[in-house]
Amino acid sequence: MKILICVGSTCHLCGSKRVVTRFQELVEENNLQDQVELAGKFCMGKCGEAVNLTIDDENYAVTPDEVDEFFKREVLAKL
Numbered sequence: 392m393k394i395l396i397c398v399g400s401t402c403h404l405c406g407s408k409r410v411v412t413r414f415q416e417l418v419e420e421n422n423l424q425d426q427v428e429l430a431g432k433f434c435m436g437k438c439g440e441a442v443n444l445t446i447d448d449e450n451y452a453v454t455p456d457e458v459d460e461f462f463k464r465e466v467l468a469k470l
């Protein structure tokens with residue numbers, strides 16, 4: 392599974408740094424380093440009020456406070 396998180400300027404203002412950090416922690420806590428690849432990406436042209444990311448080319452937007460719930464639903468449940 393490949394997760395690309397936008398680190399463009401609007402997403403940065405929406406908390407992309409916190410989102411990236413929490414994703415990294417969750418991947419480690421769940422020992423998913425072999426199954427989940429995390430990377431940053433520049434503006435995806437979808438700037439809004441949350442941080443844009445893609446999981447295997449599907450688009451999502453999450454706020455830093457939603458990451459844990461999102462990870463459970465869209466990552467853990469789909470591996």
Ligand code: FES
Nearest residue numbers: 397399402434435
């Ligand atoms: S800065 Fe992230 S989509 Fe534009």
